Amino acid sequence: MAKTRTQTIGAVRRTFSPWTDATATPLIRFENVVKRFGAFTAVNNVSLDIYEREFFALLGPSGCGKTTLMRMLAGFEDPTEGRITLAGQDLSGVPPYRRPVNMMFQSYALFPHMSVADNIAFGPKQAGMAKADIDARVEEMLTLVKLESFAKRKPHQLSGGQRQRVALARSLATRPKVLLLDEPLGALDKKLREETQFELMDLQMELGMTFLIVTHDQEEAMTVADRIAVMNHGVLVQVDPPAAIYEQPATKYVADFIGDVNIVECVVDGCFGGDLRLSTPITPHPLQIAQGDAGGVKTGDKVWLAIRPEKLRISLEAPDAAAGNCFAGEIFDIGYLGDLSVYHVELPCGTRIKVSQPNLSRMVERPISWEDKVYVTFTPHAGVVLSR
Amino acid sequence: MSKSLSWFNVTALVLGFAFLYIPILLLVIYSFNASRLVTIWGGFSTQWYGALLENEQLLDAAWVTLRVAFLSSLVATVLGTMAALALTRYGRFFGRSLFSGMTYAPLVMPEVITGLSLLLLFVAIGLERGFWTITLAHITFTMCFVAVVVQSRLVTFDRSLEEAALDLGCPPFKTFFIITLPLILPAVVSGFMLAFTLSMDDLVIASFTTGPGATTLPMRIYSQVRMGVTPEINAICTVMIGIVTVVVVFASIMTKRQEAQRKRDEQAAAAH
Ligand SMILES: Nc1ncnc2c1ncn2[C@@H]1O[C@H](COP(=O)(O)OP(=O)(O)OP(=O)(O)O)[C@@H](O)[C@H]1O
Ligand SMILES: [Mg+2]
Numbered sequence: 001m002a003k004t005r006t007q008t009i010g011a012v013r014r015t016f017s018p019w020t021d022a023t024a025t026p027l028i029r030f031e032n033v034v035k036r037f038g039a040f041t042a043v044n045n046v047s048l049d050i051y052e053r054e055f056f057a058l059l060g061p062s063g064c065g066k067t068t069l070m071r072m073l074a075g076f077e078d079p080t081e082g083r084i085t086l087a088g089q090d091l092s093g094v095p096p097y098r099r100p101v102n103m104m105f106q107s108y109a110l111f112p113h114m115s116v117a118d119n120i121a122f123g124p125k126q127a128g129m130a131k132a133d134i135d136a137r138v139e140e141m142l143t144l145v146k147l148e149s150f151a152k153r154k155p156h157q158l159s160g161g162q163r164q165r166v167a168l169a170r171s172l173a174t175r176p177k178v179l180l181l182d183e184p185l186g187a188l189d190k191k192l193r194e195e196t197q198f199e200l201m202d203l204q205m206e207l208g209m210t211f212l213i214v215t216h217d218q219e220e221a222m223t224v225a226d227r228i229a230v231m232n233h234g235v236l237v238q239v240d241p242p243a244a245i246y247e248q249p250a251t252k253y254v255a256d257f258i259g260d261v262n263i264v265e266c267v268v269d270g271c272f273g274g275d276l277r278l279s280t281p282i283t284p285h286p287l288q289i290a291q292g293d294a295g296g297v298k299t300g301d302k303v304w305l306a307i308r309p310e311k312l313r314i315s316l317e318a319p320d321a322a323a324g325n326c327f328a329g330e331i332f333d334i335g336y337l338g339d340l341s342v343y344h345v346e347l348p349c350g351t352r353i354k355v356s357q358p359n360l361s362r363m364v365e366r367p368i369s370w371e372d373k374v375y376v377t378f379t380p381h382a383g384v385v386l387s388r
Numbered sequence: 389m390s391k392s393l394s395w396f397n398v399t400a401l402v403l404g405f406a407f408l409y410i411p412i413l414l415l416v417i418y419s420f421n422a423s424r425l426v427t428i429w430g431g432f433s434t435q436w437y438g439a440l441l442e443n444e445q446l447l448d449a450a451w452v453t454l455r456v457a458f459l460s461s462l463v464a465t466v467l468g469t470m471a472a473l474a475l476t477r478y479g480r481f482f483g484r485s486l487f488s489g490m491t492y493a494p495l496v497m498p499e500v501i502t503g504l505s506l507l508l509l510f511v512a513i514g515l516e517r518g519f520w521t522i523t524l525a526h527i528t529f530t531m532c533f534v535a536v537v538v539q540s541r542l543v544t545f546d547r548s549l550e551e552a553a554l555d556l557g558c559p560p561f562k563t564f565f566i567i568t569l570p571l572i573l574p575a576v577v578s579g580f581m582l583a584f585t586l587s588m589d590d591l592v593i594a595s596f597t598t599g600p601g602a603t604t605l606p607m608r609i610y611s612q613v614r615m616g617v618t619p620e621i622n623a624i625c626t627v628m629i630g631i632v633t634v635v636v637v638f639a640s641i642m643t644k645r646q647e648a649q650r651k652r653d654e655q656a657a658a659a660h
Pocket of ligand 2: 065068
């Protein structure tokens with residue numbers, strides 16, 4: 001079962017990238033959408049295309065406008081400027097109950113006077129489904145969220161995580177063309193969350209739905225999404241597939257927001273083909289960085305070098321001069337995480353660099369310890385140069 | 389501050405309750421008086437309650453009162469709920485504060501003025517005074533009480549429940565009846581009961597707006613008392629006290645339950 005699932009996902013995912021296809025028409029289009037509440041701008045000039053069958057994730061700090069963006073798509077708020085189209089149809093003036101879009105609310109919004117089963121059956125009932133089909137659908141949804149034995153309970157008799165699952169089941173029950181999930185799995189424990197993530201991906205693929213998900217969990221976004229949008233202060237900072245967001249962040253903000261990163265301020269000393277030479281006050285040696293498209297960066301520019309901790313190597317012996325980029329420092333602190341150890345290396349100038357190393361062997365002859373002198377090395381391809 | 393009652397608190401409490409309830413208690417006790425003389429105790433008897441059933445005039449008046457109270461509180465509940473919805477839901481519409489002020493004005497308006505102005509209106513439009521004018525007048529003055537009760541519930545109502553229903557394809561009108569109304573029903577019922585009791589014991593407005601053939605119970609009692617208090621009056625008043633007590637107790641239970649329900653709703657709605 002698990003085997004076939006990964007294969008299906010693999011087969012679909014490998015070929016699914018409509019956003020690179022200039023001829024593909026998007027299902028949902030935000031065109032220069034602005035939303036103001038009084039003088040406050042919650043969503044600022046967002047243009048975004050989302051394609052059919054896409055699993056799209058919105059990431060961003062609290063209050064950056066994620067929920068507002070979703071509420072405009074669901075029809076609860078009207079854009080102050082710009083427009084939203086769905087399958088070519090302008091949505092302005094279309095009331096929420098006529099949009100083929102369902103939303104799972106961040107606050108769940110379960111109907112307190114109805115049982116779990118009635119909550120889930122609500123959507124299908126409004127759609128005019130036959131009684132037997134509704135019962136079957138409710139059964140199916142309850143199985144999906146593993147709440148088979150809770151059908152008769154009222155929402156106030158459930159735990160937070162159980163309520164969240166009911167809300168998820170209710171929003172899925174009508175099988176809408178587009179499903180908006182506002183932090184759908186936040187209250188679940190890690191194991192249940194991971195299971196539900198895979199169930200969601202399966203379901204999305206099987207039913208050909210388009211998912212727009214808001215999450216605070218980066219790993220979750222990376223796992224489920226075809227593309228991720230990083231938002232900040234109502235603006236879309238970057239929209240890309242997970243690997244591109246992680247490896248090619250567009251700005252310092254994105255690099256810092258997604259995963260762990262060391263950011264070093266540098267000055268460009270020179271460009272040689274695709275390579276950049278950078279100098280930085282934290283080390284006497286110039287750094288050699290391969291930048292595929294050095295476009296935009298000139299000699300003398302101030303830039304930031306972003307390097308992920310796992311792309312750095314740490315050693316007790318001084319490397320050869322030819323080994324490439326190197327910082328010398330002292331171990332300030334060590335975080336042991338089981339699979340990894342994170343070393344905080346303090347450079348002579350006081351800057352601290354994070355280096356993570358997999359713990360490959362159970363026994364190490366001479367483990368790196370506190371206050372050891374160490375050398376941190378990295379290849380020209382390890383880091384990315386950012387001009388913003 | 390100490391939680392136990394000090395002698396001062398106890399005295400204040402006793403005096404306060406005595407002030408409020410001794411007259412009522414006396415009335416109830418004398419309704420079981422065997423003697424015809426109201427102020428002299430002649431032994432226990434229920435004869436005046438029997439006599440009530442033969443007093444056509446009082447029974448007629450009671451029937452009118454019940455009909456007026458039921459009809460007017462029903463209409464007042466519908467109108468009051470609608471006013472409350474308009475006031476809480478439609479954020480800023482033209483003349484909102486005027487409308488809201490006008491909804492609450494009758495709460496503090498002297499009854500004499502309400503009664504008199506309604507009388508003038510009925511006379512001006514040439515409406516024949518009687519049962520219907522009293523009912524209309526009672527709708528007018530009880531509606532605002534319903535609006536206040538329902539509005540206090542709507543303020544804490546979680547709008548996302550309605551949004552969720554709309555989102556799942558339920559049109560607004562239907563959403564009101566299957567989501568909003570069931571959840572605010574306790575408040576609507578307490579509003580209804582409040583309107584009912586207010587209408588039942590109103591004397592002033594009813595006297596202004598009545599006409600021939602439509603005498604309510606408070607009016608009948610008042611006119612009889614002017615010719616001297618009879619034990620029969622004590623008996624009918626005791627019955628009325630009984631009805632009002634039952635309704636008020638029931639309404640307060642509903643309010644308590646509503647409060648508990650709201651707490652549960654809030655817990656259910658809160659995400660974490
Ligand atoms: N109805 C409203 N009136 C005024 N301001 C609002 C309203 N709704 C949202 N805002 C503001 O808009 C901003 C964006 O809110 P939004 O709910 O979209 O944030 P979010 O990204 O979903 O945050 P979170 O991750 O905490 O859920 C916030 O600063 C919020 O205070
Ligand atoms: Mg939100």
